[in-house]
Amino acid sequence: MESYLKRKITEVNGTDGDAKIPKREECPHKERCYRKNPHHFKEFQHPFLISLLEMGDSVKIPDNMPQPKDVYLEQLDILRPIIEAAKKPINNIAKSQTEIKEESLDSNNMQPSTSKVSRKGKTTVFNPFSIVKTENSELVKNTVAGTMLHKLKVNDPYNLFFTTIPKSPETYKETNAVTFTDLLCPSLGTLKCSLQINFMIDIDWLLKQYKIRNLHTKPLTILYGDDWPDMVEFMDKFCPNVKYHFVKMKDPFGCHHSKVGIYVYEDNSLRIVVSTANLYYEDWNHYNQGLWISPVCPKLPEGSTVKDGESPTSFKQDLIKYLQSYNLAILKEWIEYVKNADFSNVKVALVYSTPGKHYPKSNGNHLHKVGDLLSQHCTLPVKTTPESEGPLSWGIMAQASSIGSMGKSPAEWFRGNLLRSLASHKQSPRPNNSQATISIIYPSVENVANGYFGLESGGCLPYSKATNEKQKWLQTYMHQWIADGRNRTRAMPHIKTYCRVSPDLCKLAFFLITSANLSKSAWGSNIQKDGGSYIRSYEMGVMFLPKFFGEEYFEISNSPNMKNKKVFPFIYDLPLTPFKKDDYPWCN
Structure with missing residues (x-):
């Protein structure tokens, strides 16, 4: 790895003035390499993949390899253009340090093509969405x-x-x-x-x-x-x-x-x-x-x-x-940094989980903290007539990238604990046997198959098929991942969000974004008689409550009756699209 260190020093100090191409070190993982980052293939040699490339169109990957064949095929797709670029004349490679820095910015940050202006001692890279000065720059003006x-x-x-x-x-x-x-x-x-x-x-x-x-x-x-x-x-x-x-x-x-x-x-x-x-x-x-x-x-x-x-x-x-x-x-x-800082302008509430047993009125457990926050600060319309809008007309939506074991029936944890927390509001703190509707947004096999990377698009969705087979009842709550409104349907969701939406699909009573998936490990186990609930994992999220933003509700639609100029950013499409009878959730 010493040659790698020398190359890093050269990169940082810019001392390689003769434009020699450094001899690359072989990847230490060899055939075990799982990387798919182009920069990894530019920095390390992969003789095994090179030998496969030399086979041309008749590439055959041995059956006894440590990684799945699809991994090697994708690596070959990444490596092929890199090899082709290396065959170009040396004067195409011997670029100025300024040009190299510009290309590094584009490729590392995966930004669209940009126009570049180079001057002695300063490089400015322009694109429609960011302005970056990479050398001798002064702070970009606030405006x-x-x-x-x-x-x-x-x-x-x-x-x-x-x-x-x-x-x-x-x-x-x-x-x-x-x-x-x-x-x-x-x-x-x-x-x-x-x-x-x-x-x-x-x-x-x-x-x-x-x-x-x-x-x-x-x-x-x-x-x-x-x-x-x-x-x-x-x-x-x-x-x-x-x-x-x-x-x-x-x-x-x-x-x-x-x-x-x-x-x-x-x-x-x-x-x-x-x-x-x-x-x-x-x-x-x-x-x-x-x-x-x-x-x-x-x-x-x-x-x-x-x-x-x-x-x-x-x-x-x-x-x-x-x-x-x-x-x-x-x-x-x-x-100490946090203790000495002024957080008075922060309007969201922190929700986190830490391993151990936790009780109500304390943080460290998603079930308790979310229930506490909603019981204190979430306001829903009061039903005054049979036709009027009441709390139960506001639906709860849970969107995650993985699902844990919830038991043989909805009553065990899903409705008996999770829904009890998410359905809380000021008029009904921690309701038992809540009749509120709850919908799950999770990709189907069809969603994943239509993703940008085919079936490999499901790499961020580690829901176990064995677990799903034990809780088939959950599929009646499931809805497709569709985000056409933001051009995001074909990219799978690793984001996790929980919210409560008005019957006209225009308003939110609350919104939670968190690392916590739909599982007991993340949210907390069944609440015991003493009020305690056990957490296995570390998780963190923030909850948006309209009260702290000076609003009655968050607006999520450009409806004619909008009261606020600010629209709350919502990632997936409403109304939801339920799973069809032959749909199946994506499982690994």
Whole structure:
């Protein structure tokens, strides 16, 4: 791996002035390699794949290979144009450092083609949606259209965003569509350091995103729950700016599934990003993801206490409690950053799960926290006449990317616990045997087959077929994944959302975006007689409640009777399309 280190030093320092093509090292995983990122194939040699390419149209993959044949076929599709490009004359490769930087930005960030202007000592890359100065740049002016700060202003007050989908260029036109590097946009402030808490992190891909903004040497702390091959060795050898901790779960059925970023700027202000996306290429390019980005939280004046700068939703104290739940020295400085920040402009409530047994009136369990928030702050119309709109006419919708075991009947957990929490409102706190309707939005086999990558589109949907066979009753609640209104139907949803919708499909009583799928591990087990519920996993989300935005309800449709100018961003199409009799949920 030493040659890789030398190549990285050359990349960073720009010392390779003679335009020699570096000799690439062989991929350490060899035939076990599962990567599908073009940058991986540009950096490492894959002799086995080269030998397959030499077969031409008669490629035959041996039956005894460690990866599925489809993996190798897709890798060949990625590698083929790279090999063809390498055959071009050397003077096409010996480009200026400026041109190389420009191409790196485009390919890493997967943006559409852009026009470029190069000048000595400065490179500016223009596209319709972002303005980035990669060298010797000063902070982009706050009012520049296309910067991330401008996007935040346009999407105020909700700050709810979805990821761009390169296969669907129309998504780049959405005012609330972002890439990961948008989170590092200099218009947001000069980054001092950042914390990434996630499940799966490809550290090589992640640092490339930071490098696009020239932030790859800034201090970075990561907590993760699933390591990539040789990840620790890679960080120890090549990432002196990275502190890391692998969160080992005590419960074999638990998962470190939270996805949150904390970005601290030079003035010690910070932003919080709560997301549904893992930190690797496919999650940010192939699947629909959602993320909430906080307003800037300034540093409190000297002499302030931890109780100062609290959000109306108690977001600050809940975030501190979540970080403290890890009991890790590596998080102490981050807890201090949060304690010293002013969260008074944050309007969403934090909902999280941490392993262990939890009781009502406390955070750490989705069932309890969601039920508490809705019981206190969710208002639904009161039914005054047989014809009038009442609470039960508002339907609950649960959209997820995976489903756990719920039991032999709806009454066991699905309606007896999950629905009891989601159906809560001020007039009916934690209703027993609620008659509220609940619909599940989850891709069918047909949805996945029509995805951009065929059946491989279902890679983000790890619902077990064995589990589905034991709870066939659940299919009567299921609806197709259709998001034609946002040109996102053919990209599968890794986003998870829960909400309550008016009978005219124009208003929301609440909206929750979270990492928590439809499972007991994420939301909490059956509530026991003492009120306790056991959690196996770490999860995090934010809840939008109209009360804290000065609204009666959130508007989600451009109906003639709209009272508000701001439309709440909704990702899938309404009305829902139920599963047909012969439809089957996608299962792995």
